[in-house]
Amino acid sequence: MCGIVGGVAQRDVVPILVDGLRHLEYRGYDSAGVAVLNESQALKRVRTAGKVRELDELLRKEQLHGMLGIAHTRWATHGKPDTRNAHPHICRGTVAVVHNGIIENHEALRAAQIKAGYEFTSETDTEVIAHQVYDHMMKGDDLLKSVQRATHELDGAYAIGIISKTEPNRLVAARRGSPLVVGVGRGENFIASQAAALITVTQRFIYLEDGDVADITRDAVTIYDASGKRVERPVHISSLTPDAVEKGPYRHYMLKEIFEQPQALADTLTNCLSSNRVLEESFGPKAKDIFDQAQSVLIVACGTSYHAGAVARYWLESIAGIPCVVEIASEFRYRKPVVRPNSLVITISQSGETADTLAALQEAKRLGFGHSLSICNVPESALVRASDLVFLTRAGPEIGVASTKAFTTQLAALMLLTICLGRRRGLSADKEALLVKLLASLPAQVDRVLKLNEQIKTLAERFADKHHALFLGRGTQHPVAMEGALKLKEISYIHAEAYPAGELKHGPLALVDADMPVIAVAPNNELLEKLKSNLQEVRARGGELYVFADETIDVTEGPTVHVVKLPHTDDVLTPIVFTVPLQLLAYHVAVLKGTD
Numbered sequence: 086m087c088g089i090v091g092g093v094a095q096r097d098v099v100p101i102l103v104d105g106l107r108h109l110e111y112r113g114y115d116s117a118g119v120a121v122l123n124e125s126q127a128l129k130r131v132r133t134a135g136k137v138r139e140l141d142e143l144l145r146k147e148q149l150h151g152m153l154g155i156a157h158t159r160w161a162t163h164g165k166p167d168t169r170n171a172h173p174h175i176c177r178g179t180v181a182v183v184h185n186g187i188i189e190n191h192e193a194l195r196a197a198q199i200k201a202g203y204e205f206t207s208e209t210d211t212e213v214i215a216h217q218v219y220d221h222m223m224k225g226d227d228l229l230k231s232v233q234r235a236t237h238e239l240d241g242a243y244a245i246g247i248i249s250k251t252e253p254n255r256l257v258a259a260r261r262g263s264p265l266v267v268g269v270g271r272g273e274n275f276i277a278s279q280a281a282a283l284i285t286v287t288q289r290f291i292y293l294e295d296g297d298v299a300d301i302t303r304d305a306v307t308i309y310d311a312s313g314k315r316v317e318r319p320v321h322i323s324s325l326t327p328d329a330v331e332k333g334p335y336r337h338y339m340l341k342e343i344f345e346q347p348q349a350l351a352d353t354l355t356n357c358l359s360s361n362r363v364l365e366e367s368f369g370p371k372a373k374d375i376f377d378q379a380q381s382v383l384i385v386a387c388g389t390s391y392h393a394g395a396v397a398r399y400w401l402e403s404i405a406g407i408p409c410v411v412e413i414a415s416e417f418r419y420r421k422p423v424v425r426p427n428s429l430v431i432t433i434s435q436s437g438e439t440a441d442t443l444a445a446l447q448e449a450k451r452l453g454f455g456h457s458l459s460i461c462n463v464p465e466s467a468l469v470r471a472s473d474l475v476f477l478t479r480a481g482p483e484i485g486v487a488s489t490k491a492f493t494t495q496l497a498a499l500m501l502l503t504i505c506l507g508r509r510r511g512l513s514a515d516k517e518a519l520l521v522k523l524l525a526s527l528p529a530q531v532d533r534v535l536k537l538n539e540q541i542k543t544l545a546e547r548f549a550d551k552h553h554a555l556f557l558g559r560g561t562q563h564p565v566a567m568e569g570a571l572k573l574k575e576i577s578y579i580h581a582e583a584y585p586a587g588e589l590k591h592g593p594l595a596l597v598d599a600d601m602p603v604i605a606v607a608p609n610n611e612l613l614e615k616l617k618s619n620l621q622e623v624r625a626r627g628g629e630l631y632v633f634a635d636e637t638i639d640v641t642e643g644p645t646v647h648v649v650k651l652p653h654t655d656d657v658l659t660p661i662v663f664t665v666p667l668q669l670l671a672y673h674v675a676v677l678k679g680t681d
């Protein structure tokens with residue numbers, strides 16, 4: 086993950102570009118750079134293998150200013166993260182490009198360009214874009230036409246921003262597979278990977294579709310689709326405020342977002358619950374008809390959203406009685422599945438721009454699975470636009486790269502869906518009323534768990550020197566364990582795996598020793614006794630146990646058994662409530678380890 090910002094204005098764009106990069110910093114990156122057309126119409130570039138802060142210092146030192154510019158934070162895919170490979174990449178002092186994504190046919194393009202006399206100064210796949218565009222310009226096309234031609238020659242995924250010294254009032258942008266928005270200003274226009282990066286300069290955004298090329302000057306934004314046809318794309322007024330993208334009193338966005346969960350859950354559930362019923366119109370005006378037709382459910386998603394789907398499978402089958410399959414989007418889209426018509430195809434994605442999930446939805450549609458529902462946090466996103474039904478989680482901007490509040494609000498949405506589908510299969514009004522009451526209590530329940538922050542922080546100290554960890558859970562807690570392991574590895578770089586606790590004896594137990602902490606999530610439910618036996622197995626191997634346990638159950642603490650008691654929660658909500666301490670654990674371990 087990485088970010089692009091660009092702008093064309095009647096003022097110096099450099100501070101805007103740097104501010105935009107700062108807002109994208111959370112996405113993780115290894116180097117950063119800016120290119121501008123300066124006051125003497127020369128293309129100037131500053132790059133660093135360091136942080137945006139260092140880039141900013143360099144820019145000040147070099148006095149880089151200009152009214153047309155592009156900027157980038159890189160997460161290297163081709164070539165190591167050093168200054169040479171940092172973007173922007175420039176061809177012959179004329180064309181500069183920033184790129185997010187991967188150009189799959191870069192080797193073939195590179196070979197042809199070397200033959201044609203182009204010199205390469207980096208190992209990136211990106212540099213071929215600069216040469217390709219320049220080459221078309223040399224044959225007589227303007228920048229726009231050259232980018233349009235070049236994009237037809239690229240395979241893979243890209244969001245790109247390109248400027249040329251020969252056209253000082255023009256920024257050309259294009260996307261396929263990677264996100265890109267145009268920020269529409271007054272007498273100035275911008276691009277960025279995310280609206281949040283531009284919120285201090287505009288609230289008006291155009292979300293480019295896959296294949297679009299945008300021709301951007303100070304006064305106009307003209308968009309062409311993949312076939313080259315001029316198209317109108319709506320301008321959305323964002324409800325983001327500059328405050329929503331600031332850290333406030335929190336040290337990191339991730340911590341802020343973990344603590345925002347009670348509010349995010351309350352906002353997500355607002356307008357969806359009457360005193361004892363779920364209002365199914367919250368899934369859209371066609372929800373009733375589409376839910377009536379659904380014979381089964383297919384959930385496709387990636388990463389954390391996949392884990393939300395994996396929890397929902399338990400709910401949908403046990404509470405709603407509807408068959409459910411959950412698939413990783415990048416597998417589903419390529420695996421030629423047997424079609425189950427009248428399936429409700431559910432895609433889950435925080436951003437609504439996850440390329441594999443979008444492609445999986447398109448594949449499911451092409452194959453004829455059935456209607457689609459997107460559970461998403463971004464109203465204008467590609468997934469939302471491509472789906473028959475939409476449920477918007479109202480988590481607010483999620484800036485921390487490790488997804489937290491998006492996950493818990495997705496789960497809340499999936500429970501609402503479970504109830505709607507369950508009604509059609511014998512879920513009684515009484516049971517529904519009970520579930521609604523439990524959902525309404527969720528924000529308060531999560532708030533109580535957040536009070537354990539200090540205790541979990543202390544516990545985290547025991548992990549900072551570990552290299553591996555094992556997470557265990559049963560039933561709905563297995564996906565929760567997977568989510569806990571993902572959080573830990575993603576931000577603290579500790580290798581972590583999750584297993585359904587019953588699988589322990591079929592192999593992974595062999596790994597357990599004093600250096601392999603085992604984290605178990607233990608709500609008070611009918612699987613508890615089984616889980617306890619698994620924990621005994623760990624103890625017998627000399628493993629150190631960390632148990633997140635419902636306060637009503639009895640787990641004996643000892644020198645190698647550490648217990649964090651969680652407020653009692655009805656079993657059905659435990660996937661949401663028990664995830665929160667695992668998020669805090671991962672966060673504090675990462676802070677202690679000082680990982681990026």
Ligand code: GLU
Nearest residue numbers: 087159160162163185186
């Ligand atoms: N593939 C390009 C590179 O390695 C872009 C990576 C990115 O998206 O930051 O430079």
